[in-house]
Structures are given as structure tokens and as C-alpha cells.
Amino acid sequence: MTTTAFITHRDCWLHDMGSMHPECPDRLSAINDRLIAAGLDMYISFYDAPVAEREQITRVHPAEYLESLLGNVPEHGIRHLDPDTAMSPGTMKAALRSAGAGVYATDLVMKGEIENAFCAVRPPGHHAERAKAMGFCFMNNVAIAARHALEAHGLERVAIVDFDVHHGNGTEDIFRDDPRVMMAGIFQHPFYPYSGADNPPAHMCNVPLPAGTRGDAFRQVFTDIVVPALRSHNPQMIFISAGFDAHYEDDMGSLGLLEADYMWATKQIKDVAEDCGHKRIVSILEGGYSLSSLARSVVAHIKTLADL
Numbered sequence: 001m002t003t004t005a006f007i008t009h010r011d012c013w014l015h016d017m018g019s020m021h022p023e024c025p026d027r028l029s030a031i032n033d034r035l036i037a038a039g040l041d042m043y044i045s046f047y048d049a050p051v052a053e054r055e056q057i058t059r060v061h062p063a064e065y066l067e068s069l070l071g072n073v074p075e076h077g078i079r080h081l082d083p084d085t086a087m088s089p090g091t092m093k094a095a096l097r098s099a100g101a102g103v104y105a106t107d108l109v110m111k112g113e114i115e116n117a118f119c120a121v122r123p124p125g126h127h128a129e130r131a132k133a134m135g136f137c138f139m140n141n142v143a144i145a146a147r148h149a150l151e152a153h154g155l156e157r158v159a160i161v162d163f164d165v166h167h168g169n170g171t172e173d174i175f176r177d178d179p180r181v182m183m184a185g186i187f188q189h190p191f192y193p194y195s196g197a198d199n200p201p202a203h204m205c206n207v208p209l210p211a212g213t214r215g216d217a218f219r220q221v222f223t224d225i226v227v228p229a230l231r232s233h234n235p236q237m238i239f240i241s242a243g244f245d246a247h248y249e250d251d252m253g254s255l256g257l258l259e260a261d262y263m264w265a266t267k268q269i270k271d272v273a274e275d276c277g278h279k280r281i282v283s284i285l286e287g288g289y290s291l292s293s294l295a296r297s298v299v300a301h302i303k304t305l306a307d308l
């Protein structure tokens, strides 16, 4: 049995916000190339993401919001929903596969076919609120997967760890009133989307970091705050909003993480899952815009997930 699934779909390349936009299809190509160059493709199982079903999406987003997204897809060119976030003709094809990947990963892990999964998908999701697209995000992939674990598989407690350089305001909005879902976010602050540093509910743990924070300080607060918060929730499954834009080489943010820090954080999350009596982890790509550091960090993350 392979430990780790790699889930993606060609449709995730179809969403295109223009040649100057950092959230571009080349991100996924860079990950694929690096994965093969590293020889990792021999040791993980590849799956095509299905399209997320309407009832899976509407556990998180109102039906009217989904309809408005589908209705806003342009026939050609691009249509802006906000200054950062635009739709192209293929956007919803990509978005439905991205959401479907997390749901499918959850099913595979719950069935025990694999221990953990990484979803190499775009558009990302953690800025998408219940009824608002923003920050390159349309539907909240990790939230749809987490609700699927609760509603379709009957889990009672799950956790979401978000180490993207940006605060996952969408995920916080969605689970604000759902204490079954513990959210632990570690992000640059003050920084887009300028949320997360004001008193969150008790089941949410926000760790704002000042610009310039490097790996040693990141590991310290992860050890002191994130890991104990996760352990106290005793999650039956752990989701990761895996953004790699806190990397030193990524100009999108101003933190200084390296591949070794992502490996370390991934190992901490694995240890928590094991201590909670299972190994269930579903990791979903969020940000990461420097193509080289993104691809290297994803490979480091997957190597750790797969015990390689």
C-alpha cells in the first residue's frame, strides 16, 4: 500500500486570470515537474479529482452563491470579481475539480486506502467566505472537505492547520460557529486580508507573525501554541491549508521559511495525528507563487507525508 495520494486534474490548468497574474497554471506544472525530477512519482499514488457535487459544496456555500459563481463565468476573456480575483471561461471547471479533490481525498483516507493525501489544485480556497470570492479564491476547498468528513463520514472533531503566509479568513468565517472544527492559523500580520488578530472564538487559534520572521521563530510558536491547541482538540482527521508563500524566496509575503521548515511542520502535524490514534491527514494546496520554491516546498511536504 502506498502511504500518500497525489490528487489533481487537468481541468485545474483551465482557470487563467491573465499572463501577469501570480496565481497561474504554471504553478501546477512546476509542482509536477519537480515531483518527477525528485523521483517521488514512484512512491505515491496518483488520482484524478472528481467534480464536487452540489450538495457537498452547499454544506459550506449558500446555493445562491454557487449559482452566482456559475452565472458569472465569461464566455471569453476574463471577468473580475474583485481587483485580485477574476474568472475565465475555465474557472468553474477548475474550481469544481479543486473542491472535488479534497472531498475525494477525505473519502480515500477514511476508507483506509491511503494514510494521507496532497491535493495539487487551483484555484485555492482559504480566502473564500461563505458567500464571497476574494484573494484568488472562489470556493473554500478545505472547508468543503472538512464538512464532508463531518457530515458524510460522521466524524465529530476535525482540525485545519493553515500555514499559508495569509490568514485564512474564509475558513474562519465558515467555521466561526462550528466548534467541531478547530482552526489553527499561522500567518504574517499585519498583511492581507488584515484579519485574524482580533479575538477569535475559542476553537480557533490564530498566530500572527511580524514580517521578517524566520524558521526558528516559526518553529517556536508552532511548538508552543499550534501543537498544544491541536492536541487539546483531539481531532479525528487533520486538514492542512498548505500554502507555501511564507517561503523566503516568495515575494508575495515577507516571512523566511525554507523547505526544512515545511518538512518540520508537516512532521509535527503527523505526530499529532498519530498521537490522536490515527494517521489521517488531507493537505490541500493554497498559495505559493515563486515557482521554484513552491515546487521544492511541495516536494519536501509530500516526502514527509510519505515517510520518504
Ligand SMILES: [Zn+2]
Binding pocket: 164, 165, 166, 243, 245, 286, 287, 288
Ligand atoms: Zn497566501
